[in-house]
Amino acid sequence: MKVNGTPTRTIWLAEDGRTVEIIDQTRLPHRYETTRLASLDDACRAIKDMLVRGAPLIGATAAHGLALAMREDASDAGLATAYERLFATRPTAINLRWALDDLRTRLAPLPADQRAAAALARAEAICDEDVALNAAIGEHGLAVFRALWEHKGTPDRFNVLTHCNAGWLATVDWGTALAPIYKAHDAGIPVHVWVDETRPRNQGASLTAWELNQHGVPHTVIVDNAGGHFMQHGMVDVCIVGTDRTTATGDVCNKIGTYLKALAAKDNGVPFYVALPSPTIDWTVRDGVAEIPIEDRGPGEVQRLWGRLDSGETAWITVTPEGSPAANPAFDVTPARLVTGLVTERGVCDASAAGLAGLFPEHAAAAE
Numbered sequence: 001m002k003v004n005g006t007p008t009r010t011i012w013l014a015e016d017g018r019t020v021e022i023i024d025q026t027r028l029p030h031r032y033e034t035t036r037l038a039s040l041d042d043a044c045r046a047i048k049d050m051l052v053r054g055a056p057l058i059g060a061t062a063a064h065g066l067a068l069a070m071r072e073d074a075s076d077a078g079l080a081t082a083y084e085r086l087f088a089t090r091p092t093a094i095n096l097r098w099a100l101d102d103l104r105t106r107l108a109p110l111p112a113d114q115r116a117a118a119a120l121a122r123a124e125a126i127c128d129e130d131v132a133l134n135a136a137i138g139e140h141g142l143a144v145f146r147a148l149w150e151h152k153g154t155p156d157r158f159n160v161l162t163h164c165n166a167g168w169l170a171t172v173d174w175g176t177a178l179a180p181i182y183k184a185h186d187a188g189i190p191v192h193v194w195v196d197e198t199r200p201r202n203q204g205a206s207l208t209a210w211e212l213n214q215h216g217v218p219h220t221v222i223v224d225n226a227g228g229h230f231m232q233h234g235m236v237d238v239c240i241v242g243t244d245r246t247t248a249t250g251d252v253c254n255k256i257g258t259y260l261k262a263l264a265a266k267d268n269g270v271p272f273y274v275a276l277p278s279p280t281i282d283w284t285v286r287d288g289v290a291e292i293p294i295e296d297r298g299p300g301e302v303q304r305l306w307g308r309l310d311s312g313e314t315a316w317i318t319v320t321p322e323g324s325p326a327a328n329p330a331f332d333v334t335p336a337r338l339v340t341g342l343v344t345e346r347g348v349c350d351a352s353a354a355g356l357a358g359l360f361p362e363h364a365a366a367a368e
């Protein structure tokens with residue numbers, strides 16, 4: 001997508017053909033800054049401190065991190081250490097493990113002196129594949145939106161609610177949940193997006209709103225608790241979110257608060273879709289609530305907020321009284337029964353083992 005009119009991805013190979021550049025997402029929306037990852041340390045820090053975030057982009061950055069690590073130490077021990085260090089950065093998004101497993105499987109049989117080049121080539125391919133997967137999700141999601149919009153009695157506005165940031169900033173390009181929104185907007189469907197602010201880190205208010213602004217998509221930022229109200233008043237035509245890990249049975253793990261939106265959508269008869277590329281499916285997990293590890297990011301993100309002061313300076317402010325503890329689970333699980341459909345690169349399916357196995361028969365055994 002474009003930043004100030006210039007086509008831009010979230011991660012790209014630097015001119016030296018070796019290091020990679022990323023957008024530092026901790027500075028948005030108030031500052032657009034890029035930074036360079038030149039080592040395994042840099043890649044681990046970028047993921048852990050959320051300079052990059054969003055499941056597909058975490059996977060792509062991990063792939064490049066492993067490629068950078070192979071330039072430092074391409075021995076078997078170096079490969080094992082790099083895998084472990086990158087794997088430990090964040091626990092919930094399965095794309096991290098998917099990308100690391102993919103690279104390790106390809107690199108392990110190679111002689112050490114071939115590993116750096118092979119890793120870089122595969123990391124670049126993973127980035128390109130992510131763009132293609134998300135573009136396909138966009139087309140399938142567009143068909144869903146078009147059908148809902150054409151069925152609607154008042155076609156002058158099509159209201160979509162989304163939570164967190166599942167846009168191009170969360171992927172290499174296009175995004176997952178936002179890809180259909182961009183495609184619908186470009187196709188002339190009068191899309192308006194309700195953007196959940198997404199406390200505590202405000203990925204909706206800071207990142208999704210910034211993206212939509214850049215592309216000129218009409219939107220309104222709302223507090224996380226407003227969605228149910230708008231649904232009750234017929235002001236949400238569809239919800240669509242991304243996911244950090246979807247089980248073989250269709251349970252969806254996504255940013256904290258997604259579950260409550262799905263409950264409100266069910267109560268109000270609003271379709272609730274989840275957009276995901278297949279590397280986000282964990283075919284080894286069947287019960288999302290019981291089995292998916294939920295990241296705990298500590299109390300600081302709840303107690304404090306980052307933003308711009310009237311002076312133009314950016315600053316942290318404290319919102320809780322001293323001495324009040326805070327809890328901060330970063331994700332929750334929406335059971336498959338609350339999900340209307342999964343929008344994947346191969347099409348739309350029921351959020352169920354049968355639905356996923358129908359689209360991905362090569363994984364059917366795991367989904368049974």
Ligand code: MRU
Nearest residue numbers: 053054055166170176242243255
């Ligand atoms: O903690 P984050 O910002 O990495 O969480 C991101 C999300 O929850 C996204 O919705 C999810 O990764 C899907 S991204 C296409």
